[in-house]
Amino acid sequence: MAYKITEECINCGACEPECPNSSIYEGGAAWEKDGVTGTDGAFFSNDFYYIHPDKCTECQGQHDEPQCVSVCPVDSVVKL
Numbered sequence: 816m817a818y819k820i821t822e823e824c825i826n827c828g829a830c831e832p833e834c835p836n837s838s839i840y841e842g843g844a845a846w847e848k849d850g851v852t853g854t855d856g857a858f859f860s861n862d863f864y865y866i867h868p869d870k871c872t873e874c875q876g877q878h879d880e881p882q883c884v885s886v887c888p889v890d891s892v893v894k895l
């Protein structure tokens with residue numbers, strides 16, 4: 816399972832540095848996974864921060880709370 820960012824995102828950038836798995840990217844920025852980069856995928860967004868779902872662990876075993884959910888000021892991170 817993973818989290819996703821909705822269009823309520825105000826692009827504040829607070830979540831990106833908090834993710835322990837570097838799963839969060841600024842809108843339009845290329846994702847990277849296992850040495851592969853891309854700007855494709857249903858999860859990709861040009862307009863809002865987005866989460867690569869295959870990199871998101873929901874912070875399980877790393878933090879008590881999903882860090883992106885904890886820091887988001889507008890509650891724009893939800894379960895996928």
Ligand code: SF4
Nearest residue numbers: 834871873874881883
């Ligand atoms: S739930 Fe945790 S692992 Fe998933 S995107 Fe948010 S901070 Fe990263």
Ligand code: SF4
Nearest residue numbers: 824825827828830887
């Ligand atoms: S913390 Fe929330 S509003 Fe800020 S960039 Fe992340 S998802 Fe968007």
